[in-house]
Amino acid sequence: MPRPFHRDITFSIDGREVTAPENTILVDAAKYGDVEIPVFCYEPKLGQPVGACRMCLVEIEGIPKLQTACSTPVKDGMVVHTLTDRVKEAQNAVVEFLLINHPLDCPVCDKGGECPLQDISFGWGAGVSRFIEPKRHFEKPLSLSPLVAIDRERCILCYRCVRFSQEVAEDYQLVFEERGAHTYVSTFNGHPYVAPFSGNIIELCPVGALTSKPYRFRARPWDIEQAGSVCTLCPSQCNVSFTVRDDRVLRVLARDHKEVDDGWLCDKGRFAYQAIHADERITRPMIRDGGELREVSWDRALDEAAAALGRARGKVAAVVGGQTSNEEGHLLSHLVRDVLGSSDVESRVAGAPSAELRVALDHPDLQATVPDIEFAHAVLVIDAEPVDDMPIIDLRIRKGVRRNHVKLGVATSRPSSLDPNASAVARFAPGAGEAFLAALNAALGGGGVLSELAEAAGTTEQAVRDVAALFDATDLVILYGERLLSGPRADQTARALLNVAGKSFERGRDGAGLMEIPAGTNSRGLREVGCVSDRSPAEIAEAAAGGDLTALYLLHTDPLVDLAGEWEPALDRATTVIAHSMFLTPGIAEHATIVFPAESWAEREGTVTHPDGRLQRLRAGIGRPGDVRACWQTLAELSKRLGADISILTGSMATAQMAEHVPIYAGITHDELGGQGVRWQERDAASAYPGDVDFGPFGLEAPPVRPRPSGSELQFATFRSIWGGPEVAASPALQFLRSRPRVLLSPADAQRLELFDGLAATVAPDGREAVEATVHVRDAVPEGSAFLESDVAGVVGTAGIRKAEAAVVV
């Protein structure tokens, strides 16, 4: 679907001629002429206007009745009046009606000072009320969820929160009950409103009816400052604004960016700021001394680290976590490669396709952007669950399907929350992504026997054909999870993906393309600044365990938590383990020899790269607590102590240093990025991207035969939910959501294994430690597959599942 184009027209408002794009809603068009029309219920992000509050009534010449400006598209030659007596009378009337039952408790209300109802009453109200009956009084505040408090006295029934729940997040948990003056916002039968995006209703509420529990009464608008930055908790890289008081982040608000987040935030991004001020945070450097980590001075820690790294020259490997910024990634790569003469700097979680294939997949000609998802004819999601892996994309996909009738295909192993919106759903066996792509390739006429390949993928021929039908669309966007291309057969999978992409859209076409849903926030940027190694993390671990590597550098990651592979022996064997971390996660607490305190995402300077290539700037909103120093500073200092000629004094110098060494980012400065960032593909420097690229089509090998599980064994994969990660674990407000081990089973398997919903089960994956998890029986799970929620994503294989010992006792 091509993006709508509107020509400019001229209309008259309050006697002045104003030029605005045709069919803009009058409320927005009026802003072109600096005329403000007051609104409560109008919010273009929520879709079609409802015209419920009647605040925006205006007079339009030629129409006898007053019209709602929120629902009237502007036309050429329209003559609008917003200052006539009739309009004023109507505005006074609506304000008076709204204030009838609105309590005047602004001094205790959290919204006081930033409340649209206050502003509009002041600006457009009559200033007096003739209502002398007693106002409604109800109990307040009440819990709507552990994160949101509701005050029903204050509610003006503007429809925003319920529209968000129903038409944006589509969780449909928040609804109006009763009718007329009795109408109130509620959930079903006292269930809490818990959903990945529930916090947005707080920001949407134009009165103090919905308030954030963690922020309640923390500050007034005149006590605070807003600091714009980017959230780095997931690859969505939403633009946020930190509310800062006394150098503490008290709240996170969305900073609307149409090309990135559309103005929404997930609850993790909104509430996990509490982790920034958690007591568990490391604020001073530490050195392992007699088996214990002890706080030391920076000088000592840097000396020791430099000395240890110097000793391990040539035998150093670095593992880089997803939240690392481009500058940090670059400086670490410089330190390890150029200064220490080693080659292993790896930011990917598992094996990945070869460099040539990666170059083809990331090619600007094949790159889709975030808004493309909304305006494409069809979107195909392969082996990713957006709501867990990149939550804001989930909303974008839903928006496209709902508003622009984008056709959606979902091809995953685990049932997806997008299934009900999809016009084609294919379930393949865990780890059979390659086979599925091969089958899809065959269905599109790319060779191979469809029935055999579908069988190998553990799916049906019909499902593959349904998905293939989407490829009739002109503009198709394929979203694939990074885990699709991980594992030992990454090359073959990547070739199959390129074949499929070649069948689906012309290269270089705007509005169509591939987009990766990466495992780490800045996966793309880290790849591009050189944090890629020839060895997979598992191979690095093996080398370290074998003694080939003596020093490990862990930048914002804990391999025991984040990475698949055998890391325990590697960390044990390495003589030096240097970590940058905010928290003492298990691997670091156990094995790190030197720990540098890391900055939180609200304290950091630098840049990150969005999966669609947009470089965005991180800006420090608050000062660093305790003795925390900037990570780029530490890395540069280490390089210097090890003899490099490097001098970086500020964050922008770090960016300049990085831009100098990465050809496609050449010349990027903080000024250029500004508040909105810039896609590198759209800059001149993009011509530095390798030109000689083989896009296929490739001949495909037959996919491997899947292991057939037997007895109590099931095909198995782990997944990481949106609520995983140390930030959620350290936020008091999010404790109730914190990811816990749970295993999803199909009803048939559950029956066979004599397991019931809610029971504890022992999950013993092939060759890994057994885990105890709660059983969740789900109708949508295909028979024969099981999925375990865990911090370590992407473990695929078979697993034995049986009742936990404890369950028998109960």
Add this chain to the structure above:
Amino acid sequence: MSIEVRRYEHGSRVPGWDEAADLSKDPAQVPDPATTPVPEDLRAEIEAHMANYPDHRSAAIPALAAVQRRYGWCTPEGIEQAACVMRLTPAYLVAVATFYDMLETRPVARHTIYVCTNISCSLRGADELLAAFKDAGDEQEFNIRGFECLGACDIAPMASVNGVYVGPVTRDEVPEVIAALRQGREVLPDKHLVKRPVADPNAQT
């Protein structure tokens, strides 16, 4: 002397307004068929309704009516079952159920007696009739409600007894109506609306 001004309609607080969410519950998502057993006949009835419409959500009211017929009122469990069949969240259905007067979201008695108390009927004594019904029948057995215009002003004052329109009902006939319901007899057989001829003298040409 001070006269108490009624604080809110019917002198009481509005149901629901003081209710907080129970934080120990799980969020109410679309019920999973694997964990939500639905009686077969209920499922069949709802699915038949769903088949009547291009968009299956149109069957919300018929489905809720089916739940109400089965359980006496729209119980939370019943709503969950309907939601499970219709692949909607229970909140969607409860929003619909509370909008409409005839769908009960709180337990009610088995027999329903709606007495029309709107203008035409009240001009002819409907308020007294409602009071007489309320005196005669007890709440455990009868769901007696004053109702908005039932569209039978020609037989005012009237009542809809378990869906059957009867009228004009005099206050003397109230005990008979109650007794007939208790004994399972037909209520005021001579006064059924469907049996009445048209009032227009010109119609019988």
Add this chain to the structure above:
Amino acid sequence: MTDPILFKDIDEPGLRTLEVYRRRGGYDMVSKALAMTRDELVHDLEISGLRGRGGAGFSMGKKASFLPKTTMDKYLVCNADESEPGTFKDRELMTKLPHMLIEGIIIAAHAAGANRAFIYIRGEYQEVADILDAALVEARDAGYLDNLPLVVHRGAGAYICGEETGLLDSLEGKRGNPRLKPPFPANQGLYQGPTLINNVETLMTVPHIVRMGGESYAKIGAANSTGTKVVSVSGNVQRPGNYEIELGIASRELIYGLAGGPPEGREILFWFPGGSSSPVLTKDELDVPYDFDSMAKAGSMIGSGAIIIVDDSNSVVDVALKLASFYRHESCGKCTPCREGTNWTVKVLERIQSGLGTPMDLDIMASVQDRIIGNCLCVLGDSMAMPIGSMIEKFRPQFEEYMESRREVAA
């Protein structure tokens, strides 16, 4: 007085069944209408001058002509959610002539090019819905509905679903909140498709127009208000019931002649000429001809054609409170003026009733009505504000007298 059109032989035994209805000439017009092109049929309806019988009085033929001639799914919805207080004509018609409605729907669907039809009937009319369902089975078996799936959809008790867009939302399975207009249902109605919505009586008239021809139908009734109309007369009259009249007869003849006037010894205090949402008229305005234009000139409206007579044994305040309470109960709560305005009006009237009212309250109440009118999303707010406003305007002395007497009682 011409012969009744809809009410002809309406009480004939067994008319509800297909057999008797067909013997009386039923369904004959289906083949005649289907033989006409859509344009011819619409033209016939337009020149017949038939205006919607549900309340708004919009030309039926014109409405049908607004539906686009595309191939997409189009819908016909019969509005049988008759909930306006005082109105009960559709109930009578559907109870006695279910097949005539089905016949009308088939013809109207052809005129609109609709390929799917629904009858939205209010949930309270359970018996009527059962009758319709039975008729539907007969008609379906007889093959009349082969090309037109027709479903009787039962509501569940909400006045606002009589409003056409509220009805559409309700039919889509949502809360029956009215929608913003534009887009109008003729362009984007049910399931976002073009939709023709008509009242039961309107649709039942359609076969007769086909039979008589639009031109001869237009000769009945008054100018700009052609045809006959079934009028429901209720309240303080001796013979409440439905009467089919030729539009344009004097209201007095209808009230006193047909319905017998108020009970012995009583006089009319005021009357609603078109359901409870029409501004009230006094006994001095009984000679206004009963047609659309004359009523509009008198400051009121025919609406759904429901006359409610209030005699002088009643107090205007009690009626106003009853009315306002009804509209507060039925307000859907979507838009502010209606939700809060109806609530406020009831509270003020209650205070007046309890003896605490002052003359200033009348001014406030009148101004509240003014502030509701024209500012709401749909017409429900206006439906309360117009009659209450007219009562305050025409019966201010009575209001003040009442307040005085109540104050004494309270003291």
Add this chain to the structure above:
Amino acid sequence: MSPAQWPPPEGVVQPIKGPQEIGGPKGVYRAFGETLRGLKTTFARIPEGTTTYQYPEEKVPVYPRFRGRHRLHRFEDTGLEKCVGCSLCAAACPADCIRVVAAENTPDNRVSAGERYAAVYEINLSRCIFCGYCEVACPFDAITMGHDYEMSDYDRADLIFTKEMLLAEPLERTPLRAEGE
């Protein structure tokens, strides 16, 4: 006058009358007359007695609306604090000397009547200009300006008054001017 016209042409400049000649009877009066007139006022005050306040032993009485040190108030019946921590005083304060950090009342810890209360309420009196805007802004009459003007101290930090200090019943050290005085 524009600079171009400088110096001004002849006739435009008016000579100003200079000081009169010294000497003569008028000169004598000019020498002593004004002094005597001043002394008249001085001598006229002698019968009134001394008006010097012997501060700090003796204190100047203040008018009832004198704006001295702030006070926070409690409800007399319940003992709850009137302040709900709304921060409006902080917003109104032109000297930016008030800091409020609010918190939520719980059933176990009910401090004020509303939902919220001031967990921290500080006025930096070394910055305060005693304009009284805080008093005007307060929607609950929780803060008023008292009469105390004796606030000097040896340490700036001690001039930051906490909520406890502001809530405490102040020593009435300042005499109030009687009516008509």
